[in-house]
Amino acid sequence: MCGIVGCVLDKKAAPTIIESIKKLEYRGYDSVGIATVTDKINLKKGSGKIKDVNNEIHLTDIDGNTGIAHVRWATHGIPTKENAHPHCDCDEKISVVHNGIIENYQELKEQLLEEGHIFKSDTDTEVIPHLIEKYMKEGQEFLVAVQSTIKRLKGSYALAIISKDEPGKIIGARNESPLIVGLADHGNFLASDVPAILKETNKVIYLDNEEIIVLTQDNVDIMDLELNKKEKNIDIITWSPEMAEKGGYDHFMLKEIHEEPQVIKDTLSESNKINEIVSNFKNFNRICFVACGTSYHASLIGEYLIETELAIPTEVILASEFEFFKKTLDDHTLVIFITQSGETADTLKALKIAKEKSETLAIVNVVGSSITREADHVIFTRAGPEIGVAATKTYLSQLICIYLLVAHMAENNELLEKLGKLSELSEELLTREEQIKEISKKYKYARDFFYIGRGFNYPTALEGALKLKEITYIHGEGYAAGELKHGPLALIEDNIPVVGLLPPGPSYAKTFSNLQEIISRGADMIILGSKDDKQIDMIEDKLLFNPVIDEILAPLLYIIDLQLLAYYISILKGIDPDKPKNLAKSVTVQ
Structure with missing residues (x-):
């Protein structure tokens, strides 16, 4: 995940671009770079956070009304100045910023190297300006060369591209990585996310997959991959800047x-x-x-x-x-x-x-x-x-x-x-968020929680309990379901909430028997199981999976429900889930 910004303005672009890219530093902070167009491509970049790089090389001290910028979360190539975006072609007439992953970059790079292109970085992105250079030297104009390049890319991309030969223009493209357009009286913008442009405009167009955009100061054309123009809706953003940084979500955890x-x-x-x-x-x-x-x-x-x-x-x-x-x-x-x-x-x-x-x-x-x-x-x-x-x-x-x-x-x-198939299934899962929110209302005042599972789902029980402890400060314990009768069953009594992980599979029958032991002792059950499971109809709080997820894959989806359950209990208790007390993101001491 990286952040990109581009704009064509009626004034010097660099100060606006750098202020905009700062709003996307949550998307990457390994390196930063900016390129503008005058009679040449003007380029400044370095490794490190924006503030540090700017103090060293003065990113705003660069001319041109058209420019692009990037904050990097490194994927291909370690965080260095050479691997920082923007990247250029051999003649430094084309400059590109990119968010995403080009899966076939190695194959493309080998072909370009054989043709004599010189690469300066270890990134997947650098194949893009070289491909555009190749097609322009074969006689294609800028837009068509970008189109030809995009058709050869496999993977995800949000792109902003500038050319020395057309200094008042940015060409953008999107596939599987976010890219939006911002419309303002003093120019037009491209960005990975709303926070980057909210200070400049609240008029936004959301690009869809396999769309190309041509951006100038006073015009925006959006096209499909065959360069057929498309009509798009303009949305008005009402978020505060802080809300925008979180994509409209209340907390980073939910986002x-x-x-x-x-x-x-x-x-x-x-x-x-x-x-x-x-x-x-x-x-x-x-x-x-x-x-x-x-x-x-x-x-x-x-x-x-x-x-x-x-x-x-x-x-x-x-x-x-x-x-x-x-x-x-x-x-x-x-x-x-x-x-x-x-x-x-x-x-x-x-x-x-x-x-x-x-x-x-x-x-x-x-x-x-x-x-x-x-x-x-x-x-x-x-x-x-x-x-x-x-x-x-x-x-x-x-x-x-x-x-x-x-x-x-x-x-x-x-x-x-x-x-x-998991990505599509996880999207379906998130549509039942309101149900999880309702279930969480019952357990705001719980003092103890137990999570149980067998086999592949025993570690999921441990992780669900950890999420609860971290952000709600409620004591939570995960157990292998078969271990209940070896001690923990003594702790089960009326109104103690127990989360049972019950996917179909070889462990189902024994786990179901363990749940029966818990229910008979008055515990409140929350069951994660299959929609086809008629045995759990009597349990009020159940999160059912459809299509059925088998036992081996259940850890990849059941955990999403448990994350949301912990999140909403945290919110109801008035705790900031992004910043739990006494904890840090990375533990760098022993």
Whole structure:
């Protein structure tokens, strides 16, 4: 996830562009850059946050009424000045900013290199200006060259493109990455999100997938991929600037939950890269996950998956405890480290220990972070910046990476096919948010919560309980359903809320029996299960999945309901879910 801005104004553009791009720094803060057009492309960029880069190279001190800018959340290539956007062609006549992932960039780059193009970065984006250059040198005019380029791209993109030859024009395009148009009396804008332009205008056009836009100071033309013009509605935005930064949501946590369908799509785009990593694996006789907190729960699901799909002995170790297990490592062990930030101190220490004897793989959300530079192999989760302290979309993206890894190791094409349908299913899930809000009203004053599940869904119970503890300050415990009779059942009594995870599958019958034991002791049940399950009709609070989600995939969707349940209980208790007390987003001390 990155942020882009472009504008054509009746005045110098750079000061407005930099103020606009600051409003999108929540979308990326690895690097920043700006390009404007006069009689040439004027370019300034650097790695780091906007404030620091601006203090060093004065981003607003650049002429031209037409310009584009970018804040980066690194995907391809570590955060450096060279990898910062905008990117140019060989002759520096074309400049591009991009949000998204070009999945076939390596293939395109190899072709362009053979044709003599010179690349200056490690990014996927840089193929775009070179393709446009190629087509313009073949005689195509600017717009047609952009059209030809877009038709060759596979993946997601929101683009803003300028050319030295047409200084009063920006060409934009969108596919699977957000892009909006802002209309003002003093010029027109392109941006990734409303916050960037709200100070300049409240008139917005939302672009759809596979649309191209030509923007000048006094005109906007929106077209399909065949350059047929389209009529679009103009929306009036009534948000405050703070609301706009959160996309109209009350909190970043809720916004990030609603981003999960897109995060699933983006993370699934790593499938080919993961398959390439797997193809280079040697034969392992043991796999070990190392993680903390929410990433630990994702790792537990990985353990279930690997042992059921691959029959390789697997264990999960808390990063803070890893040094006590180091003597068990050897060169036939794969150690997998999972971390959102890539900077967790305990995990970094464990990685350095593991590298002495074993092969290492990191699953990380932040490109260029310390762990990505240390591990033998790296998989990126493509969740983008997560502002809320409680992990939501980053957890789901970690799970997607784990499922892809196991599916490729097992050569399980059926599982890969099922994963491809998850984004659409998660979108359907979010339509029942009001039902979850109503259920949460009953439990504002609860002192204790219990979550139970079996097999793949036991770690989901742990993660659901953790979300509740983090942002509601209600005591929550997750248990393996079969463990209830070994002690925890003594805590179940009237009005204690219990969340039961009951997907169809081999564990259903035994889990249902455990739920019956709980109900008979007067607990309040919240059931997550299948719409086809007639046995749970007598339970009032139930969240039913349709189409039916089987046991192995349930962790990827059931968790969304549990995140929303915790969120709404937090709101009812008057707690800010984005900033829970005593917690930080990244734990960089041991």
